Amino acid sequence: MEALSRDTILSLCKILYDKKGMDIRAIEVKDKTIIADWFIICSGRGVPQVKALCDDFEDKTAQMGLLVHRKDGYQDGRWIVLDYGDLLVHLFHPEERTFYNLERLWDDGQNVIEYTEETDHAAE
Secondary structure (H helix, E strand, O other): OOOOOOHHHHHHHHHHHHHEEEEEEEEEEEOOOOOOOOEEEOOOOHHHHHHHHHHHHHHHHHHHOHHHHHHHOOOOOOOEEEEEOOOEEEEEEEHHHHHOOOOHHHOOOEEEEEHHHHHHHHHH
């Protein structure tokens, strides 16, 4: 996979936003770890929505030519990780997200995109 552009990351965040994902953040981690260049972190309201976010994201990324290499956590639906190589997508139940607080580990104040209604309108 070629390096993901900021515009591509915003497009991927929009997929989650359009499916009513909450608290969407894209974190550039390429200078912090070798495991990925980007993390996208998103919450659903409950297990059914977390699974629906995952299903929709996989379908739409496949249409874009991005195929998931590995998926973990789908059965429980409380923390699903989709591994696209240079991108890891973390889909959380709110309780798990609060408990693990991944943002705290990777956010240095300069590397985070918070995808909000304003971001969505700016992308149009």
